[in-house]
Amino acid sequence: MLSPSIKESIKVSISVGITIALALYFQWDKPYWAAITVIAISATETFGHGVQQGKLRILGTVAGILYALLLISLFSQDHLLFIGFFHLFLAGCVFFSDNKRYGYAFTMAFTVFAIVAMLGGTNGNASFDIAILRIQETMLGVLVYSIVYRLLWPSSTESLFFDSLKTVTSQFDLATSAIEKALLGEYKIDRESDIFDSQRHINKLREILALPVAIHYRLRHEKTKWQIVVEACEAMQANMTLIVAEIDNEVDKQTIVNKLIQFKHELILLEAALKDEKIQTQALALYWSQYTENKAAADKTINAKQLRLRLNNTLTATAISLTCFGLWIYFSIPGGPIFPLVGAVLANVTVHMPDSLIRQAKLASLAWGAVFLAEYCLVLTVITELWQLIAFYMVNMLLIYGLCGKPSLAVQRILGGNLLLIMTMNALHSAPQFEIITPLFMLTMMVISLSVARFYTRLLHIKAK
Numbered sequence: 001m002l003s004p005s006i007k008e009s010i011k012v013s014i015s016v017g018i019t020i021a022l023a024l025y026f027q028w029d030k031p032y033w034a035a036i037t038v039i040a041i042s043a044t045e046t047f048g049h050g051v052q053q054g055k056l057r058i059l060g061t062v063a064g065i066l067y068a069l070l071l072i073s074l075f076s077q078d079h080l081l082f083i084g085f086f087h088l089f090l091a092g093c094v095f096f097s098d099n100k101r102y103g104y105a106f107t108m109a110f111t112v113f114a115i116v117a118m119l120g121g122t123n124g125n126a127s128f129d130i131a132i133l134r135i136q137e138t139m140l141g142v143l144v145y146s147i148v149y150r151l152l153w154p155s156s157t158e159s160l161f162f163d164s165l166k167t168v169t170s171q172f173d174l175a176t177s178a179i180e181k182a183l184l185g186e187y188k189i190d191r192e193s194d195i196f197d198s199q200r201h202i203n204k205l206r207e208i209l210a211l212p213v214a215i216h217y218r219l220r221h222e223k224t225k226w227q228i229v230v231e232a233c234e235a236m237q238a239n240m241t242l243i244v245a246e247i248d249n250e251v252d253k254q255t256i257v258n259k260l261i262q263f264k265h266e267l268i269l270l271e272a273a274l275k276d277e278k279i280q281t282q283a284l285a286l287y288w289s290q291y292t293e294n295k296a297a298a299d300k301t302i303n304a305k306q307l308r309l310r311l312n313n314t315l316t317a318t319a320i321s322l323t324c325f326g327l328w329i330y331f332s333i334p335g336g337p338i339f340p341l342v343g344a345v346l347a348n349v350t351v352h353m354p355d356s357l358i359r360q361a362k363l364a365s366l367a368w369g370a371v372f373l374a375e376y377c378l379v380l381t382v383i384t385e386l387w388q389l390i391a392f393y394m395v396n397m398l399l400i401y402g403l404c405g406k407p408s409l410a411v412q413r414i415l416g417g418n419l420l421l422i423m424t425m426n427a428l429h430s431a432p433q434f435e436i437i438t439p440l441f442m443l444t445m446m447v448i449s450l451s452v453a454r455f456y457t458r459l460l461h462i463k464a465k
Contacts, residue, residue, distance in 0.1 A: 007153045012417075014396040015148045016072060020428065024386065024420025026131045029133060031428045035393070038269055039143025040415040042149070042409065049157070049207070050149055054142035060108025061138045062407050065131040067109070068116035072127050082117075087318050089113060090344060091168055094317040094351060095310050097279050100203060102211065107348060114344045114405075118337040126462050143166045158219055159207045168198045168205070168233050169274070172267055176238055178289060179260055182247060190249050196244050198237050205230045227275060228285045309462060311350040316460045320347035320453050327452075335441055342442075343449040350453040358457060360373035364449040365419065367441040371434075372423045380427045390429065396420050419446070 002010075015038045023031030041053040067089060075082040093110035097103045112134055120127025149155075174195040181187035189196075209219065209226060219226060243259050266287070273284040324343025333339045350358055375396070385391050397417060404413035423439040426432060 002353075003405075006402065009118065009398050009401035009405065011148055011152050012038065013176070013394040014152070015042065015144050015337050016397050016417075017394040018148065018370060019144045020385065020393055021386070021390050022144070023137065024428070024430075026136075026403060027430055028136060029429070030137060030425070031070075032064065033137035034133060034141040034144075034423045036418055036419050038145050039414060039421075041142065041145055043414055051146060055103065057107040057108050058135075058138055058142060059102075060105040063105070063110030063136055064109040064114075065116055065134065068113045068120070069127060069131065071113075072115055086114075086344075087119065087321060090321055090348060091314045091318050094348060095314045097352070098310050098346075100206065110348050111345050114341055114348075118341040118344075120279060121408070124249050159206055161205060161219060162447075164201045164208075165229070165233075165274070168201045169200045169267075171195045172236060172240070172263075172270075175244075176260065176267065177255075179243060179247065183253065183257065183260075187193060189244060196240060198233070198240075202233050203229065205233070211397060225281050228281060228300040232266070232270050232273070232284055236263065236270065239266070241261055254340060269285045312462050316456050317351045319456045319460070320350070320449075323452050323456070324449060327448075335445070337447070339445050340413075342445045343452060346449045348452055350450070350457065353394050353411070353457070355454060355458050355461065358450060358454045361411055361415055362447060362454065364415050365443065365446050365450065368412075368416045368419045369423065369439075369446075372395070372420055373439055373443070376424050376427070376439055379437065380424060382434075383427075393420070419443075 016035045017035045019038050020031045021124060023034045035053075037057065041050045041057060044050045044053050071082065071085055071089075071398075090110055093106040096106045099106065116127055116131050116134065118167075120130050178187055178189070178193075178195060182189045188306055203218055209223065209230065234272075239259070240263065243256060246259070263442060269284045269287055273281045319339070321344040323345070325340045327333065328337075328340045330344075350361075353361070375392075375413065383392060397420070400416040400420065401413055402411075404416065421428075426434060426438055
């Protein structure tokens with residue numbers, strides 16, 4: 001019996017191999033773009049999520065291309081205005097990237113926009129060719145992913161929904177016990193602890209219910225019930241956040257005890273509704289309908305915090321990208337627009353990552369880079385057949401996803417796959433070109449950009465209050 005991580009490794013390696021083979025067969029210029037698409041959407045947890053991610057990726061690609069062509073047509077000769085509108089689009093995309101439904105489309109829109117606008121330069125024909133190629137590669141990656149993941153060990157969206165729901169209720173139980181111990185002086189509350197923040201899992205529940213292609217029988221025919229349950233979970237999470245904040249602010253102990261008793265009652269109602277009892281579900285809906293004002297107040301607090309975080313992310317991403325542009329201009333960094341392009345794309349992504357994760361990404365880049373440089377020099381240079389080239393990428397993807405199969409190593413897994421394709425992209429041309437300068441340059445640019453990103457994420461970090 002194969003483990004889930006091994007199954008995922010096999011699916012990704014097969015998808016990447018097929019994608020590269022088809023792109024080379026069609027004689028497309030950048031086969032690695034299609035393979036990167038597969039890696040990006042395979043990071044989702046189920047086939048339904050992957051299809052939805054693929055649609056958003058195509059939507060973002062089209063939007064980014066349209067804006068890039070517009071910007072080139074208007075400001076290709078005015079560099080100052082070009083840079084200004086470039087970063088205006090970055091700020092807008094980062095701000096809206098937290099949108100629960102279309103956030104990924106905004107992230108992709110800027111990434112594609114930056115690639116088309118920077119690589120095409122002032123040449124409108126070159127930019128248009130890059131845009132068309134990007135659309136082709138993206139659609140190929142989405143198509144291959146959809147076929148492979150649909151046929152080979154498809155993940156169950158329904159099982160993910162109920163596993164996430166079980167995690168939420170378990171964390172509510174743990175949080176309740178921790179607060180009781182804190183009130184007795186046996187435990188010190190850590191607001192950063194996962195047991196007090198189930199919002200990520202609740203957001204996942206909402207996402208699954210919003211997936212039209214992957215809703216299974218139980219979710220489809222009892223959708224109203226599960227929407228009530230998710231609403232209750234979200235309201236309880238808001239109440240839990242308020243209780244923890246009051247403990248941190250040393251509010252009257254009896255007030256906290258009363259709210260904890262109320263939270264326990266809410267948890268009993270929730271667990272009763274989960275036992276497929278229609279009457280209990282109706283009772284749960286009726287209970288929360290009487291607390292709309294409290295929920296609205298909690299939502300207002302959460303929304304204010306989210307707005308502050310989004311504005312901070314926007315400022316951080318703009319600062320990272322502007323710094324990379326400044327270094328590129330001041331020090332005349334070679335390689336054309338590659339350095340500011342890499343810096344802008346990483347700025348678009350790293351603002352949503354904690355500082356510790358950016359540090360891990362930088363170290364992982366150095367480790368993966370050393371491995372791929374050795375393979376580039378010793379393995380790829382002796383490959384003479386197409387099947388050998390496809391096997392090279394499939395084996396590497398199998399190893400990367402096999403070694404980094406744990407959820408905590410997701411960043412290293414995705415980064416490893418992307419670096420493999422970017423650092424060896426010269427081998428994927430119709431006429432392969434082997435020189436050490438390009439992979440070394442790409443690795444150096446990646447590490448410098450991550451260093452700049454880490455500096456600003458630490459400088460502008462918002463501490464929890």
